[in-house]
Amino acid sequence: MIEIPRQKPKFRFAPSPNGPLHLGHALSAILNCEMAEKAGGDFLLRIEDIDQTRCTPDFEKDIYTDLSWLGLRWQEPVRRQSEHFPAYQEALQILIERGLVYPAFLTRGEVKARVAALEANGAPWPLDPDGTPLYPPDDRERSDDERRRLLASGVKHAWRLDMEKALAAIVEPLHWQESGDGERGAISADPATWGDVVLSRSDAPSSYHLSVVVDDAAQGITHVVRGLDLFHATSIHRLLQTLLGLPEPLYHHHRLLLGSDGKKLSKSMGDTGIAEWRRQGWSPAELRRRIGL
Template identity: 60%
Template sequence: MTLLTFRFAPSPNGELHLGHAYSALLNQKLARATGGRLLLRIEDIDTTRCTPEFEAGIFRDLRWLGLGWEEPVRRQSEHFADYQAVLDRLIREELVYPAFMSRGEIRAFIADREKRGRDWPRDPDGVPLYPAVDKALPMRERQRRIAENAHFAWRLDVNAAMARVGKNLAWMEFSDEMLSATHAVDARPQDWGDVIVARREIPTSYHLAVVVDDALQGVSHVVRGQDLYSATGVQRLLQEILGLPQPSYFHHRLVLGPDGRKLSKSFADTGLAALREAGASPADVRRLIGI
């Protein structure tokens, strides 16, 4: 019998807060309730913002909460070769293309179109979709720019990928924190446009790394915040075109700050280290987050 496998995957680019505590402890609770495994993964592909100090803080906070996990811990920064191999495949299959437009060029392009009365489409986060003019560049021009060290990112050609799949995509979403029932959710990766899957200097992005890691680690259940609900569609598309297994998902409620907004790592008063230093106990944290 295959054990269910859960994972908690923080990024060491700031201190953990109550929202992270809720996600970590919920994953632990579900792993224990099902007799499954709990993995810890450090998602540190952003080598400029992620630091060893923040990573040490993650381990300190999680051990204080009483979290346990299987060793070894997977650090994404140690596995760029895994992501490069997958990226190379996407390049060979012409499912990605080099996108050269800078942020300023993107803003100017969209502003020009909007001046002409065209409403520019935006993704679920409200960010304008990338104007994929680079798709029309001849291969020789692409190669020339890359050879001259032009800045670019690899973007997924979402229309080509959807055509390759040739069917409507969905994922299985659990309805509650007891994982008692699932329902199918239509995946709409096209709502995000041609997302970045890698950069010139880093052979991956969040979307690509997370689907590769979940597959390599045998993750069966992805339990994470509601803020990532819509992004699951992009990850389902990547899983499908790469032939990777599909986990089940549960996007849990978010722990909100005093102003009703989602917590971020800049909220010092809800940081686990600050709470611990103020005399809070792990039991206090559990009461605060409702576990």
């Protein structure tokens, strides 16, 4: 009997260099590293720097410093998203050729105005799991001739997934295997709740949803360990993986660390970074105890 070699487990921590890492990042990074060691696998680091306006080399350098201080080691080379834009465009082109995406021309202001107009009449606008209004149907319902005319004019546009067509292209129900701190087992995916998600913008060659599935496949990631705030986004990722013929990792969504306001820690809210705790004299062991490890 021929023995088929088992794929070596691969875990990854994928921060964005757009601000200091905080305690929530430390929890995720440590969990990924320790789970990789326990599984006899590899711990990889990915720098998600698609947003070239907010991501900086200094923040990226700080990520390496913080993770090294925590005692974490990762495989080289580090994957940097800014070096793989063609891979995301290739994936997007596959979806374009299959007719599963469409160019979206509405500005944020136009979307906001449509939402406000509807709600002014007492009708609630549908929201995605993150509480963001779903994209209006205007662009999805444009004729091919009108789309070609707008594209030829050079007007700025994004590319959005046509959720209805994408789901129609799926043969079997979507699910994923979950082992995290919330629901466990086989989880039914429900990507329709996200509406027509954006996959690429005029100022960014790829969205988080598209780049993350392409990156995970390119790096051979077998286990995705990340915060519970991304639990529902897994529905979109499973849909894109299936449409693009990409492998399905196992998922583990861990608990979130909350600030004094009861909300999850956030760079945008200026929550205290790992470097600041280090400057205050904390040791890596003290930090681990602080985050419950």
